[in-house]
Amino acid sequence: MTAGGCFITFEGIDGSGKSTQARLLAEAMRGRGHDVVLTREPGGSPGAEEIRSLVLEGDPDRWSAETEILLFTAARRDHLERTIEPALAAGKLIISDRFADSTRMYQGLSRGDLRALVDQLHRLMIGREPDLTVLIDLDPDTGLSRAKGRQGHEERFEDFGIDLQRRMRAGFLALAEEFPDRFRVIDGNQSLEAVTADVLATVEAALA
Known part of the structure; x- marks a missing residue:
């Protein structure tokens, strides 16, 4: 793990439950005495949150993939400088809902x-790169149904449809094979409680 701290990320297709699992993990680790920073991408710092609204809202064709890469990288740089690096230097546990692997997939x-x-x-x-990446693997049809059911305003990528989600799932699983030292794949088709238990066991084993 990173000297002085630990950097854990959650990845998965839209609706996979990774945001919920990141929050539950943060609560569990705080209960175990860890100093935890729960954050997200795009976002996690004031400047990056401003960029978040640019890339997650509006028409699906609002930006080209190339422009999105630049926007996400700019947001990530600000997040890194203002949130991640200072927290790691202070010995904290960083839990981030998405990081660079999402850009590798989406764009x-x-x-x-x-x-x-x-x-x-x-x-x-x-x-x-993160010290540990937890991939919540879920059936794309289930994930998209969940994501659209939220009825939020940050649905630009969900609006690309099921084909994108299917390619994303395959891509995330390929990334897990490409980076086996840091990826751990959790079956997201289980109950919420079972997924939470698997995530906690995986993280505790990595921190041991």
Whole structure:
């Protein structure tokens, strides 16, 4: 794990339950005495939250994939500088709902063959990977139904439809094979309680 702190991220398709699991993990780890920072992407810092509204709201065709990569990288850089790095330096446990793997999927793979560009920008401007990535794997039809059922205003990516979600799921599972040292895959088709128990056991094993 990272010297002085630990950086854990949650990934998955829309509606996978990762945001809920990130919150529940943060609560559990605080109960175990950890100093926890729960954050999210895009967002996690004032500047990054402003960019969040630009990329998650509006028409699906509002931005090209290339423009999105730049916007997400800018938000991530601000998040890194203002939230993640200071917290890790202070020895805290960072739990983030999404990080660079989402950009590798949404913009780098599923919306075009731009993975190399995403990775190049990541190396130049971010230069950090999580210590542990928890992938909540869920059936795409179930996930999209859940996501659309929220009836929120941040549904730009859900509006791309089921084909994107299916490609994303396959892509996330491929990432887990590409980075086996930091990825742990959790079956998101279980009950909420079972998923929560698996997540906690996985994180505790990684921290041991």
